[in-house]
Amino acid sequence: xxxxxxxxxxxxxxxxxxxxxxxxxxxxxxxxxxxxxxxxxxxxxxxxxxxxxxxxxxxxxxxxxxxxxxxxxxxxxxxxxxxxxxxxxxxxxxxxxxxxxxxxxxxxxxxxxxxxxxxxxxxxxxxxxxxxxxxxxxxxxxxxxxxxxxxxxxxxxxxxxxxxxxxxxxxxxxxxxxxxxxxxxxxxxxxxxxxxxxxxxxxxxxxxxxxxxxxxxxxxxxxxxxxxxxxxxxxxxxxxxxxxxxxxxxxxxxxxxxxxxxxxxxxxxxxxxxxxxxxxxxxxxxxxxxxxxxxxxxxxxxxxxxxxxxxxxxxxxxxxxxxxxxxxxxxxxxxxxxxxxxxxxxxxxxxxxxxxxxxxxxxxxxxxxxxxxxxxxxxxxxxxxxxxxxxxxxxxxxxxxxxxxxxxxxxxxxxxxxxxxxxxxxxxxxxxxxxxxxxxxxxxxxxxxxxxxxxxxxxxxxxxxxxxxxxxxxxxxxxxxxxxxxxxxxxxx
Numbered sequence: 001x002x003x004x005x006x007x008x009x010x011x012x013x014x015x016x017x018x019x020x021x022x023x024x025x026x027x028x029x030x031x032x033x034x035x036x037x038x039x040x041x042x043x044x045x046x047x048x049x050x051x052x053x054x055x056x057x058x059x060x061x062x063x064x065x066x067x068x069x070x071x072x073x074x075x076x077x078x079x080x081x082x083x084x085x086x087x088x089x090x091x092x093x094x095x096x097x098x099x100x101x102x103x104x105x106x107x108x109x110x111x112x113x114x115x116x117x118x119x120x121x122x123x124x125x126x127x128x129x130x131x132x133x134x135x136x137x138x139x140x141x142x143x144x145x146x147x148x149x150x151x152x153x154x155x156x157x158x159x160x161x162x163x164x165x166x167x168x169x170x171x172x173x174x175x176x177x178x179x180x181x182x183x184x185x186x187x188x189x190x191x192x193x194x195x196x197x198x199x200x201x202x203x204x205x206x207x208x209x210x211x212x213x214x215x216x217x218x219x220x221x222x223x224x225x226x227x228x229x230x231x232x233x234x235x236x237x238x239x240x241x242x243x244x245x246x247x248x249x250x251x252x253x254x255x256x257x258x259x260x261x262x263x264x265x266x267x268x269x270x271x272x273x274x275x276x277x278x279x280x281x282x283x284x285x286x287x288x289x290x291x292x293x294x295x296x297x298x299x300x301x302x303x304x305x306x307x308x309x310x311x312x313x314x315x316x317x318x319x320x321x322x323x324x325x326x327x328x329x330x331x332x333x334x335x336x337x338x339x340x341x342x343x344x345x346x347x348x349x350x351x352x353x354x355x356x357x358x359x360x361x362x363x364x365x366x367x368x369x370x371x372x373x374x375x376x377x378x379x380x381x382x383x384x385x386x387x388x389x390x391x392x393x394x395x396x397x398x399x400x401x402x403x404x405x406x407x408x409x410x411x412x413x414x415x416x417x418x419x420x421x422x423x424x425x426x427x428x429x430x431x432x433x434x435x436x437x438x439x440x441x442x443x444x445x446x447x448x449x450x451x452x453x454x455x456x457x458x459x460x461x462x463x464x465x466x467x468x469x470x471x472x473x474x475x476x477x478x479x480x481x482x483x484x485x486x487x488x489x490x491x492x493x
Contacts, residue, residue, distance in 0.1 A: 012045045013040050014293030021053055028288070028382065031296045033057040048078055052087065059091045061289050065330040067091040082111040093125055094285065095331060101125050116142050116149060123155055134400035135159045148175055151336060154379060157192035162199035169196045187216035191379040198377070203479040210377045211483070217379065218388040225395045228386065229305045231347070232399050236406050238309045239350040244411075247354050250314040252321025255358040257328070258339045258438055261346040262364035263400055264384055265374035266463045267420035268343040270449075271364055272341050274431055275438065277445040279471040289327065291342055293320050294351050319354040337438065339370035343383045346400065349407045353414065360438055363404070367478035370420075372397060372487055394490035401492065424469050 012018070017040060024033040034057040055070035055465035074081055085108035092101035098482050104124050108118040139156040143201035146152060153172050176189040181267040189208060190213030197206035202478055225318060258275065260268050276283030300306055315365045328338045345352070352359055372394065375387040386396035407414065423430040431446050445452070478485065 011044060012049050013044055013047065018049075025053075025056070028292065029296070030057055030060045030289075030292055034061065048074055048081060052081075052083055055084070055087055055091070059087065059094065062094065062133050062284065062287050062290070063327045063330060064091045064094045068095070080111055082108045082115055082118075085111065085113065086121060089118070089121045089449045090126070093121065093128070095115055098125055098128055112146055114489060116146055116152065120152070120155060123159070127159055128168075133157045147171075148181075148185060150175070150182075150185035150192070154188040154192040159196045162196040166199055166200075167194065169193065172196070183216060183219075187213050187220075188379070189213075190216065191377075194377055204483075206377075207480050207483045213379065214388040221385045221388070223385040223388075223392065225386075225392055225399075226304050228396060228399055231299075232403050234303065234305055235347065235350065235403060238305065239406075239410060242412065243310055243349075244353065247308065247314055247317060248357065251317045251353075251355050251357045252325060253358055254321065254325050254356060255414055256336065256338050257325075257356050257359040258337050258362065259340065259345055259352055259359055260341040260362050260364065261349065261415070262427040263346070263366070263371055263375075263397065264380070264387075265344050265378065266366040266371050267418070267423060268341050270420075270423070271362060271434065272339060273420055274446050274449045275339055275362075275434060275440075278435070278440055278443045279445070280336040280440060281339050281438075282335035283332055283339070283441075284328060284341070286341055286343065288342055290324060290352075291338070291344060291348060293324065317355045337440075343380075346404060346407075349411065349415070352412060362434065362437065363415045363417050364420065365417050366420035367474070367477075368397060368401075368491060368493070369484070369487075370474065372474075372491065373477045373484070390484065390486040391490055394487045398490070398492050415435060421474055424471055424474060427469055 009219075021033060021036060021040075024030075024036060034054065037050055037054040041047070041054065044050055051070055051074055053066045055074070058064070058070065059067035068088065071084045071091060072248060074084040075088065078084070084291075085104045089104035089108065092098075092104060105122040105125065107120045108115060109122070112118075119138050123135045123142075125136035126132075126138060128324050136159050137160055138155060139152050139159070141317045143149065143152050143156070153168075153175075156168065157172075160166075160168070172189050172193055176186055176193065183187075190209045194206045194213060197209060258281070260272055260275075262268050272283050275281050297320060298305055298309070298312070328340065332338060341353035342348075344362070349361065352361065372390075375384065375393060376390065378387075380387065386392050416433070418430060418434060428447065432442065435442060435446065
């Protein structure tokens with residue numbers, strides 16, 4: 001989150017207040033960020049900086065229409081406040097108003113040609129259009145300004161296909177092997193070079209770079225398998241048949257939500273793209289809003305519950321549901337179904353059942369080794385902190401299987417499994433299964449999902465869903481069999 005300086009300090013909160021807002025943002029406490037910004041605006045109602053932060057807080061909670069209004073007011077008051085143009089582009093992009101988003105990114109660049117975030121937004125927007133050449137051009141334009149920017153190189157690597165003679169590989173290696181390269185430069189470039197060498201089928205070199213990138217990323221984050229184990233233990237202890245019986249009539253009765261759950265890189269984006277190709281379905285994209293609400297209302301920072309679920313206020317379930325539906329409906333007021341994907345929603349199936357008892361749940365499953373390798377070789381914007389170490393990755397995958405087995409026992413027939421390999425081998429049969437589960441009639445657009453103009457960006461910015469189904473990603477882990485020994489040592493088959 002960029003918090004630009006405001007020369008008129010009397011309009012703005014104290015440094016302490018601003019630091020608190022920054023902390024809430026980096027901690028992904030977006031609900032609390034919104035509330036804090038609104039509270040401060042009562043006193044500093046002319047602060048452009050605060051209004052910008054409120055817009056960001058709304059945008060990351062998928063309250064994008066409200067965010068658009070705020071950024072529009074900021075632009076009206078201060079036409080040269082380029083941050084607002086970039087943030088407007090982000091909000092419009094979330095609303096799948098890609099033509100408008102592109103315009104605002106371009107306006108931001110016109111005001112400040114050196115603002116890298118706008119180039120990244122523009123490049124990602126072209127990617128959502130599946131305009132790979134234009135996407136690459138945006139990243140290359142930014143690299144002319146910041147040739148050593150590792151993040152830009154990583155973004156560029158995702159939209160080009162490398163061959164043995166690629167000059168971009170040479171450019172990246174010159175930077176990464178420079179003794180003056182920063183930690184972040186090396187990290188982003190390592191992921192980019194891994195992608196490049198994989199394209200060139202130099203699998204040993206690819207894995208070597210991914211290993212370095214993951215190591216550097218792991219050094220930047222705080223992660224504990226013990227913490228995740230405790231969360232799973234808390235879930236298994238609290239979600240009982242008695243709990244579901246007690247609160248069975250208190251949830252929101254909305255029937256429009258479809259949740260896609262499963263491990264990241266298990267085919268969740270593919271399934272999302274298929275279903276959202278149906279004219280009666282609107283795909284929200286990757287949203288962590290539901291997870292944020294659950295964490296805010298029910299959990300302490302140490303992973304324990306604020307109170308026993310059995311004793312909590314039953315009206316909370318309806319209120320959370322009502323607020324969530326309202327924000328989702330902002331994105332598409334008239335669609336029959338709203339399709340939601342959260343990176344780690346499988347953890348919250350019990351809460352989904354309590355809050356939205358009529359929601360439809362699709363669980364995506366993939367070969368465990370292919371899934372883990374796909375995670376390890378990708379850089380994620382956030383929320384996948386377990387994936388940067390092979391041992392921790394294996395441990396987390398075991399927890400995922402454990403909690404899904406628990407949900408299967410306590411909530412039998414609550415969700416349907418869609419296996420990635422079966423979807424690839426017999427797409428028509430599996431797509432028919434998907435549509436039947438969601439009470440949708442057959443639509444040929446779902447078979448041609450790669451033509452879907454409404455593309456949902458993901459944390460890893462994969463371009464694969466813009467292509468017809470292919471089998472080369474199956475058993476892909478075998479390219480890296482000798483490097484995966486740490487994973488083999490912990491992963492339960």
